[in-house]
Amino acid sequence: MKFFLDTASLEEIKEAVSWGAVAGVTTNPTLYARIGGKIQDFEEHINKICTLVKGPVSAEVTAPDAAGMVAQGRELAAIAKNVAVKVPMTLEGLAATRILANEGIEVNMTLVFSVSQAILAARAGARYVSPFVGRFDDIAEDGVVHLVNIIIALGNYDFSNDGPKGERIEVIAASIRNPSHVSQAALAGADIATVPFGVLKKCATHPLTTNGLAAFEADWEKVKQA
Ligand code: G3P
Numbered sequence: 001m002k003f004f005l006d007t008a009s010l011e012e013i014k015e016a017v018s019w020g021a022v023a024g025v026t027t028n029p030t031l032y033a034r035i036g037g038k039i040q041d042f043e044e045h046i047n048k049i050c051t052l053v054k055g056p057v058s059a060e061v062t063a064p065d066a067a068g069m070v071a072q073g074r075e076l077a078a079i080a081k082n083v084a085v086k087v088p089m090t091l092e093g094l095a096a097t098r099i100l101a102n103e104g105i106e107v108n109m110t111l112v113f114s115v116s117q118a119i120l121a122a123r124a125g126a127r128y129v130s131p132f133v134g135r136f137d138d139i140a141e142d143g144v145v146h147l148v149n150i151i152i153a154l155g156n157y158d159f160s161n162d163g164p165k166g167e168r169i170e171v172i173a174a175s176i177r178n179p180s181h182v183s184q185a186a187l188a189g190a191d192i193a194t195v196p197f198g199v200l201k202k203c204a205t206h207p208l209t210t211n212g213l214a215a216f217e218a219d220w221e222k223v224k225q226a
Contacts, residue, residue, distance in 0.1 A: 001189075001193055002055075003195055003200065004192050005197060007031055007197055008034065008035050010052065012197040019204070022053060024053060024058075025052075025058065026130070027058060028060050029062060043076070046083065050080035050081075050082050050083060051080075056128070059086060061087055061096070066099070074103070083106075085105055086107075086108045086110050086130075087100070087108070087109055089117050095124075097124040097125055098124045100125075101125025101127070101162070101164040106128070106165075107125065108129075108172065109121035109124070112130055113136070113146060115150055118150040118154055122159040124162070125162050125164060127164055128170050128172050130172045130173075131147050131150045131174065132175035133146075133174065133175050133185070134177035134181065143181070144185075147171075147173055147188055151188050154169060155189075172192040173188075173190040176195050177199065178202070
């Protein structure tokens with residue numbers, strides 16, 4: 001499983017990239033608003049992110065209709081080679097995805113919650129599909145179960161002829177809220193987990209690691225004084 005960072009913060013991206021495991025970035029309008037982003041700076045901001053990571057950087061369209069999504073998608077894809085256009089899972093989004101995929105533009109279909117939505121996204125040519133895990137937990141359902149179902153269903157078929165470049169559609173486990181979601185996504189075989197900065201930090205820690213290191217340091221002091 002690859003790690004993407006789910007943030008629009010350049011500082012977080014720079015720091016997390018230095019940890020060596022970040023293969024891409026996902027953003028959305030909420031994440032851009034959270035850093036105080038302005039509409040006129042959006043494309044330049046995406047361009048900056050694209051210089052910080054080699055892998056795919058998801059930038060989301062905001063138009064409600066297919067024509068608007070396609071126009072925005074083309075503009076976003078022109079920012080840098082590693083932009084993946086994030087498109088919401090609606091009928092208009094599916095229509096836009098098919099057009100963008102036919103033009104060789106990679107689409108990350110977002111706000112996916114069901115097997116049927118995921119299959120439709122794949123058939124419309126999405127390069128990535130993003131099932132949301134945590135938002136199911138918010139409504140007292142088990143998001144991991146839905147993620148597992150989507151991975152199994154997509155694995156039953158070959159969608160490579162549907163996508164922009166003949167590659168297999170990849171599942172991005174999204175709306176990840178804690179290290180347990182990350183572990184469950186990996187056990188389920190998600191291709192990618194897109195993880196907030198704070199959760200990624202937590203993934204690297206374990207109380208037994210902390211305790212073990214403290215014991216090594218204390219014992220090394222004894223060695224130095226022996
Ligand atoms: O990648 C989508 C993700 O950012 C949604 O996360 O926590 O808003 O459900 P959340």
